[in-house]
Amino acid sequence: MSVIEKHTSVEAQAIAAKKAAKKISLLSTEEKNEALHIIADTLEKNTSRILHANERDLQLGKEKGYDAAYMDRLALSKERIFDFAEGLRQVAKLEDPTGKILSNWTLDNGLLVEKVTVPLGVIGMIYEARPNVTVDATGLALKSGNAILLKGGSSALSSNKAIVEVMHEALNTTKIPKDAVQFIASTDREATQQLFTMKEHIDVLIPRGGGSLINAVVNNATVPVLETGVGNCHLYIDVEAEVEEALNILVNAKTDRPAVCNALETAIIHKEWLDKNKEQLINTLNEEGITVHGDETALSYFPDAILANEEDWANEYLSLDLAVKTVESVEEAIDHIERYGTKHSEAIVTENRDTAKIFMNLVDASALYHNASTRFTDGGALGFGAEIGISTQKLHARGPMGLPALTTVKFLMSGNGQTR
Known part of the structure; x- marks a missing residue:
């Protein structure tokens, strides 16, 4: 097939999606929900077929030498397939985000004005590795009345x-x-690349993956982009942090699933707290097999630590590596996050509510936590059903993007012959 034919094929798919989007917009909530349940059931019935295909991808991944984090994102199992099928059922239970009258008023001349939520239209999804995104994104798109063009x-x-x-x-x-x-x-x-410029057929592009993919879409697309972000997530352990709570949160955020974007990458620790609790912290990190990349002060506490450099502070490890920065105040911790954070998820552990308030008010991120793990930055965990990505931008949608993020508004006016 020639390049021209390939491009024609992609454009034809986008045109077909646009026509389909108009048909979906006329369907009832019940009809959309029924479709999601049927998709979920059919996915579960075809688990072995999907796993067989996934084995081919995993074998190629081994041959190409993909690292453990990447292979984890790529791998499917019966449990994962049933999980994303169940995610579709959860989305079906959620309130339909379209057709909601957000506000209405009547002008002096009798003209009725209504601001109503409507689907975006056609969503272009560009993503890496995770096959579950194919299902999650589709479910959210269909429930919100949109068609979707997937490029995995x-x-x-x-x-x-x-x-x-x-x-x-x-x-x-x-x-x-x-x-x-x-x-x-x-x-x-x-x-x-063609997806980047098909403004006449695609209403929004959503990139989901590593920094290079996201930057390529943001920097080159003429189609509007809903930007998702990489997760260089931080946990600040304050001088007034309760020890067991801090350790439990650190371990969960780092080790529950190291290869996901809401996993912890940098622990910022108040030096006084570290002085008092270094033995417990060192034992915990050793038990979990966590490798420390620390600043010069941290190296004096952690005998097996590696000296951190600029790359470590900015790195999304997606592994059991952890950067450790020592500070002497919450302001110093905030400054570090401001310099190296990706506006994804940041956490503080402290019993001092004033310190927590400073942190929560001044740190610029889409999700902030006081005495809780960053692992909750997830559509399912926050009750959205599935998610289409974590937005780190500030326009239209921010944080885990569920159904409302896939809608826009129309102004509908009704009159009885008014003219101007």
């Missing part, structure tokens, strides 16, 4: 193709046309 990474090509084939089979038995879910199977980079 080549590393998960077999898995994503199998998942979309199963979803298409399910959609054939529903009121939602299967053209509402388009998957670009081409691994040609130029096919991806």
